[in-house]
Amino acid sequence: MTSEQHENVDPGVGPIMSIVLGHWKSSLLHTAVESDLFTFLAAGPANAEELSERLGFALPGAKDFLLALAGIGLLEVRDGRFHNAPVADRYLVGGRPQYLGGYLTFVRAELNPAWDGLTGSVRTGRPHNRAAREGNPYAALYRDEQSIESFLASMDLLNAGAATQLAALDWSRYSSFVDVGGARGSVAHEVVSKFPHLRGAVFDLPQVASSFAEHVAKLGGDVAVDFTGGDFFTDPLPRADVVVFGHVLHNWDTERRKQLLRSAYEAVNPGGAVVVYDPMITEGLEVPPFSAVLASLSMLVWSSGGGEYAATELLSWLTEAGFQPGTVDTTISGEDVVVVAHKD
Numbered sequence: 001m002t003s004e005q006h007e008n009v010d011p012g013v014g015p016i017m018s019i020v021l022g023h024w025k026s027s028l029l030h031t032a033v034e035s036d037l038f039t040f041l042a043a044g045p046a047n048a049e050e051l052s053e054r055l056g057f058a059l060p061g062a063k064d065f066l067l068a069l070a071g072i073g074l075l076e077v078r079d080g081r082f083h084n085a086p087v088a089d090r091y092l093v094g095g096r097p098q099y100l101g102g103y104l105t106f107v108r109a110e111l112n113p114a115w116d117g118l119t120g121s122v123r124t125g126r127p128h129n130r131a132a133r134e135g136n137p138y139a140a141l142y143r144d145e146q147s148i149e150s151f152l153a154s155m156d157l158l159n160a161g162a163a164t165q166l167a168a169l170d171w172s173r174y175s176s177f178v179d180v181g182g183a184r185g186s187v188a189h190e191v192v193s194k195f196p197h198l199r200g201a202v203f204d205l206p207q208v209a210s211s212f213a214e215h216v217a218k219l220g221g222d223v224a225v226d227f228t229g230g231d232f233f234t235d236p237l238p239r240a241d242v243v244v245f246g247h248v249l250h251n252w253d254t255e256r257r258k259q260l261l262r263s264a265y266e267a268v269n270p271g272g273a274v275v276v277y278d279p280m281i282t283e284g285l286e287v288p289p290f291s292a293v294l295a296s297l298s299m300l301v302w303s304s305g306g307g308e309y310a311a312t313e314l315l316s317w318l319t320e321a322g323f324q325p326g327t328v329d330t331t332i333s334g335e336d337v338v339v340v341a342h343k344d
């Protein structure tokens with residue numbers, strides 16, 4: 001088709017309307033999860049009157065709400081009664097192993113309000129998130145237990161692919177590693193499970209300690225992962241053969257990334273390595289993966305100076321810190337790029 005013909009074909013308003021509706025659909029999802037509707041329905045189906053009575057909804061609007069949830073595939077209606085659709089039954093019922101409530105709470109309470117300020121952030125280059133504007137998004141994020149829990153659950157949803165990838169690396173020549181900003185220990189646990197000769201540790205803010213202990217105990221197995229509480233901008237990192245930074249560098253501006261890599265160089269034993277994973281913007285592509293672009297914008301609105309960077313930029317920061325740039329693996333979970341660099 002020539003560009004002239006292209007201009008004459010009306011694409012219709014469908015693509016734009018579906019973006020508008022996306023916001024409403026996400027309101028339906030968040031309201032249902034906040035009301036614990038799917039958890040209630042896991043015990044058995046109910047009609048609109050019963051659900052309104054039990055969950056404190058007002059008819060007739062509540063019936064439209066339930067029908068709209070059926071419209072987006074989260075409920076099914078049979079003989080006037082509402083049932084969880086299979087996807088809701090698996091991921092949206094509180095207490096089930098694959099429950100996404102923590103992630104959704106983080107999105108609703110933390111990320112979406114930051115995205116609401118996208119216009120300002122795009123104009124000024126500054127985050128909309130107030131804590132980030134004041135210097136540190138974690139200061140407000142770690143304000144209470146529920147917020148910590150929902151954030152850490154979200155991290156585990158986002159690091160599952162990288163955990164598998166890290167556990168597929170060859171760790172046989174190393175005897176210890178520290179996962180810096182390793183959250184509640186899922187990645188470290190997976191690596192030690194696969195390589196039990198390793199002494200694995202997480203270094204993270206002290207507020208994470210109790211969630212870490214609970215989570216690692218729940219993951220079980222005969223696996224020991226230590227926890228050291230501290231601030232990676234003011235404290236030295238624990239010594240180890242390998243230092244890991246997963247989804248950490250993209251939270252911060254270039255100067256602070258370089259500071260973290262210098263601290264890693266101090267902490268890594270001779271012959272050791274640093275491993276970094278982040279979504280990263282792939283070079284050579286005019287349009288990077290959409291997920292990396294969205295991750296970058298999330299950092300723009302939420303973090304203080306963070307964003308996705310190119311693997312080549314990282315290699316130059318690693319060299320500046322003293323490391324020998326090594327391998328770049330772009331074939332990860334589809335979401336992350338893993339970079340490994342060595343210390344002589």
Ligand SMILES: C[S@@+](CC[C@H](N)C(=O)[O-])C[C@H]1O[C@@H](n2cnc3c(N)ncnc32)[C@H](O)[C@@H]1O
Binds near residue numbers: 232
């Ligand atoms: C985006 S999360 C990544 C978590 C995990 N590595 C992953 O891949 O899912 C960043 C982590 O850095 C930690 N963190 C933030 N600021 C820190 C600081 N100043 N010192 C130590 N850890 C910090 C957070 O608590 C959080 O666990």
